[in-house]
Amino acid sequence: MAKSMVSGKPLSLMLQFATPLLLGNLLQQTYNIIDAAIVGQILGDKALAGVGASSSIQFLVLGFCMGCCTGFGVPVAKFFGANNLHKMRKYIFNGAVLTGIIALMVTIVCSVCCNQILHLLSVPQDIYDKAYAYLIVIFLGIPFTLMYNYLSSVLRSLGDSRTPFMFLAFSAILNIFLDLFCIVVLKWDCAGAAIATITAQAVSGILCLVYIFKKVQIMHLEAEDREIKGSAVKELLVMGIPTGLQFSITAIGSMVMQSANNKLGSVYVSGFTAGMRIKQFTMCPFDAFATAASVFCSQNLGAGQAKRIKQGLWQAIAVAVGYGIVAGLVMIIFGRPLSMIFVKKSAVDVLDASAKYLRCMGCFYWSLGILNVARMVTQGLGYSGRAIFSGVTEMLARIIVSLGFAGTFGFTAICFADQTAWVTATIYILPTCLYCVKKSTAKIAAGTV
Structure with missing residues (x-):
């Protein structure tokens, strides 16, 4: 159900919006964790390393695609907040066309270049075949991943975070059974884990589409809405591509970091993979709070509510930082x-590596709360180009630490690469976000939103 966020208590509205989104993110990470747990416990450390050896490239490719979908939802939220439903539907259609084109292009390029990508990541030879089998399936499933992410982004832009969560919950449960069936019964090894994940995501996307057709009347497109408009395409690309690139640029630094870690051997690859799965799970609240703040600020920008934008920003940061400390x-x-x-339990070296990675990261986890909220609010206000530079600073920081210090300090340098990137990016994005809020306030006052 669509829900306006232009009136009512900001924190209460954002928490109501964020809760289903958080649960959905946790479920999405849960079936990633289930993949890794089943692979690691049933197939062994080598298989776990094979699944995790390409996690940074997955973040790069899927992050770009999902970032584009998130950016495409920003104008939708703005026009919904302004109650301009006709223009909103035109943007939904044009965003769907762009999402389909991106899905096709990215799937073809990544599938053809899968071998070269794994060589670029310096994947150890003893886990190469397993890594390839897992990654190629993930790449072939990109259209299903984008279908769910675009439809859920549009629904969230209308204030509905509950429906995407419900469908994701169903697919997460489905993924558990598919994991066991594909890996334990069919003996499909690492490829089975990827097939289970992609199938579950496809089910989520199809359920979202059916729900929209049956229940969300304001999203039903008339003949006049199904027109490719140059102005709409331009605005969507201006919002979507920088947002996607911001995710990808961040992932480039992660790729360099993972490549440096892969050179340390399969023990550290396995430890890093286990730590990454836990990190990804605990990052879900950051993403939920940040997305809630972004949608809140975007809707209130369309409604001309400057004071509420400021309130939403600071309250979201306070909640995110508090969570980061805990x-x-x-x-x-x-x-x-x-x-x-x-x-x-017997893999002592792997456990030591994973525990060290998490211990070092935990000391600076609070900074991720400021970074995510400030960056997403900047995007939600329409300044995705400025937000992209926070990704650039993250990338540069990870590269400098990985290439400059991993050779001397080994895995210890890897353990501090993320924190260095977060703190550096936060120093840039927080004042930038405040500047964008000030500019948005001026636009509202001048009536030029």
Whole structure:
């Protein structure tokens, strides 16, 4: 159900919006964790390393695609907040066309270049075949991933975060059974984990589409809405491509970091993979709070509510930082026991590596709360070009630490690469976000939104 966020208590509205989104993100990460847990516990450390060896390239490619979908939702939220439903539907149609084109192009390029990508990542030879089998399936499933992410982005732009969560919940449960069936019964090894994940995402997307056709009347497109408009395409690309590139640029730094880590051997690849799965799970609240703040500010920009934009920004940052402190302490204290979800107790070296990675990261986890909220609000206000530079600073920081210090300090340098990137990007994006809020306030006052 569509929900306006232009009136009512900002924090309450954002928390209501963020809760289903958070649960959905947690479920999405849950079936990623289930993939890794089943692979690690049933197929062993080598298979776990094979699944995790390409995680940075997945983040790069899928991050670009999902970032584009998120950006395409920003004008939709603005026109919904302004109650301009006719223009909103035109943007939904043009965004769908662009999403389909991106899905086709990215799937073809990535599938053809899969071998070269794994060589670029310096994947160890003893896990290469498993890494390839997993990654090629993920690439072939990109259209299904984009279908769900675009439809859910549009629904969230209308204030409905509950419906995407419900469908994701169903597909997460489905993924558990598919994992066990594909890996344990059919013996499809690492490829089975990828097939289970892609199938679950396809089900989520199809359910979203059916729901929109049956229940969301304001999204039903008339003949006049199904027209490719140059102005709409331009605005969508201006919002979507920088947002996608911001995710991808961040991932380039992660690729360099993972490549440096892969050269340290399969023990550190497995430890890094286990730690990454836990990190990705605990990052879900950051993403939920940031998305809620972005949609809130975007709708209120369309409604001309400058004061509410400022309130939403600061309240979201306060919640995100508070969570970051708590989550950081959990990783510092319980990192090793949590790693046993993926790694057998006998693999002492792998557990040591994962626990060290989480312990180092936990000390700076609070900074990710500021970074994510400020960046997403900047995008939600229409300044995605400025937000992209926070990704550039993250990328440069990771590259400098990975290439400049991994050779001397080994895995210790890898353990501090993320934190360096977060703090550096936060120093840039927070004042930038405040400047964009000020500019948006001036536009509202001048009536030029």
